[in-house]
Amino acid sequence: MPSNATNRRDFGKKLAALAAAPLAGSAAYAADEPPKPPDARAATVQALMEIVKVRYGAHLTEEQMKSVQRSLQRGLLTADRLKQFPLKNSDEPDFVFRAELP
Amino acid sequence: MEITEDILYATIREQADFLRSAKISSVALTKAYLERLDKFGTKLGAVVTVMRDSALKEAEQADKEMKSGSYRGLLHGVPYGVKDLLATKGVPTTWGAEPYKEQVFDHDATVVAKLRKAGAVLVAKLAMVELAGGFGYNNADASFTGPGRTPWNLDYWSGGSSSGPGAATAAALVSFSIGSETSGSIITPAAFSGVSGLRPTYGRVSRHGAMALSWTLDKLGPMCRSADCCAIVLTAILGKDPRDPSTIDSAGWDYSPNPTKTPFDVGILKGSAAGAQPEVKKNFETSVAVLRNFCNISEDVEFPNLPYGPVVGTIVEAEGASAFRDLVESGKSKQLRAANDKWGGYPASMVLAVDYLHAMRVRVKIRQALDALYAKFDALIAPSRGTVSYPIDKDFDKAYPGVGGGPPVIPAGNIAGQPAISVPNGFGAHNLPTGIQFTGRAGSELRLLAIADAYQHASDWHKKRPPLSL
Numbered sequence: 004m005p006s007n008a009t010n011r012r013d014f015g016k017k018l019a020a021l022a023a024a025p026l027a028g029s030a031a032y033a034a035d036e037p038p039k040p041p042d043a044r045a046a047t048v049q050a051l052m053e054i055v056k057v058r059y060g061a062h063l064t065e066e067q068m069k070s071v072q073r074s075l076q077r078g079l080l081t082a083d084r085l086k087q088f089p090l091k092n093s094d095e096p097d098f099v100f101r102a103e104l105p
Numbered sequence: 106m107e108i109t110e111d112i113l114y115a116t117i118r119e120q121a122d123f124l125r126s127a128k129i130s131s132v133a134l135t136k137a138y139l140e141r142l143d144k145f146g147t148k149l150g151a152v153v154t155v156m157r158d159s160a161l162k163e164a165e166q167a168d169k170e171m172k173s174g175s176y177r178g179l180l181h182g183v184p185y186g187v188k189d190l191l192a193t194k195g196v197p198t199t200w201g202a203e204p205y206k207e208q209v210f211d212h213d214a215t216v217v218a219k220l221r222k223a224g225a226v227l228v229a230k231l232a233m234v235e236l237a238g239g240f241g242y243n244n245a246d247a248s249f250t251g252p253g254r255t256p257w258n259l260d261y262w263s264g265g266s267s268s269g270p271g272a273a274t275a276a277a278l279v280s281f282s283i284g285s286e287t288s289g290s291i292i293t294p295a296a297f298s299g300v301s302g303l304r305p306t307y308g309r310v311s312r313h314g315a316m317a318l319s320w321t322l323d324k325l326g327p328m329c330r331s332a333d334c335c336a337i338v339l340t341a342i343l344g345k346d347p348r349d350p351s352t353i354d355s356a357g358w359d360y361s362p363n364p365t366k367t368p369f370d371v372g373i374l375k376g377s378a379a380g381a382q383p384e385v386k387k388n389f390e391t392s393v394a395v396l397r398n399f400c401n402i403s404e405d406v407e408f409p410n411l412p413y414g415p416v417v418g419t420i421v422e423a424e425g426a427s428a429f430r431d432l433v434e435s436g437k438s439k440q441l442r443a444a445n446d447k448w449g450g451y452p453a454s455m456v457l458a459v460d461y462l463h464a465m466r467v468r469v470k471i472r473q474a475l476d477a478l479y480a481k482f483d484a485l486i487a488p489s490r491g492t493v494s495y496p497i498d499k500d501f502d503k504a505y506p507g508v509g510g511g512p513p514v515i516p517a518g519n520i521a522g523q524p525a526i527s528v529p530n531g532f533g534a535h536n537l538p539t540g541i542q543f544t545g546r547a548g549s550e551l552r553l554l555a556i557a558d559a560y561q562h563a564s565d566w567h568k569k570r571p572p573l574s575l
Contacts, residue, residue, distance in 0.1 A: 097469045098465065
């Protein structure tokens, strides 16, 4: 297993630390929230990286892991940009679920 | 009658005339394309599988039927190719990717079945960017068959992800081809290879039997010598399909090569050519001058400022990671060719459900805003791409730094499921083709085809041939 893999205990500790950090709780999802400051974003990336390591670490080299990290950073910026778009509770996603009628 | 290069580069309508009048046979035409596929297919990185035996059987059958007076229509006996993401019974369907090289399906894609019914002859499964580019490739060498090369200059890319359909159609290795687009994969190779490529309205063409990258974005469409050819092919493959619940009713579809409505109301998107390469800008302006002869042109139409990139990126990542979850979790994505594709599925797998849903909610707003804008026009136009094709040996982001820009027409149209057609409109740096795209509201293909056809009656860029010879 590559050295970037991590064990589940370490992963659990890091996630617990993240949950205690300011801005990482549910308030972070408020619709009118400004983009996360860089330190909060870095902590989120780190948490996601832990998941990547646990789930997929065996498949990735150190170099690829760095690329994944950069991609996750970009992904968070993308998500922040999306969240800045105002939506009401009634704004539904662009697909319709239909029940299977007999 | 000998099969000359003129016949190989002829339009579907012209080839149909030759075939129906028995001046040429489908077998002879098919053999001539097979010869070119053998000669240039690998050199262009355009071909995965040549369907020699089945193609000759289909061609013989077409000749027999036409001789007996049983004529199926304009595609009868005409040879074509499909992007290798369409299932063909008993023949490998590789999705352009090493891990799927041996994959064989027991059924034909609906599009393949419809074209067979129309009498067309399938001569080749054509190359493509692995997995249609869903994992973030950043250079042309992103297929197990190697980079697709534009026949106009072999040091440059044919565009992606429909790289094979673009190159093969441009080099007359086939009469026409079928490509697919999730966000740019028909419009880009049409522009970079110098062919006419139509992205239909989402749901116009059944995706049954096609590789899924993004269920809510994927479309299949024709890549041809002209807008009229695109219309002929689209007419054969469209329609509702119970095996693809996204398909829409096209009952009122009635394509005529001689439209009655002119002038067309056409808008130029503000800033669409401003940051482009000088030749792209000049060719676009020349095209606009041609269009003024039969269009009312509105200048500087503002494109709504909405988060197109984040929406399409989030949707493709989330749906693509789900579609290829088995590949990603097995670690077999390391077998993919492009460096980015080896790891791109992992961050994509980290997209949060709420972010995906947020993107799908913003998508409604985008669709509504674009439809309100497009309702005022028959078409909005822009350069198909801000640059000519990228060199094979450079990463895309290093090819033309600082050049491009303009409104994000391609992701916007794909998010909204709107149609577009790219047709050639000149040449730029390195003898590479440029294109102009006509974009319209959902369901407006007939109008876009009519405008593009009228443009091609007033210009001859679509008739130019790349410098290849046997």
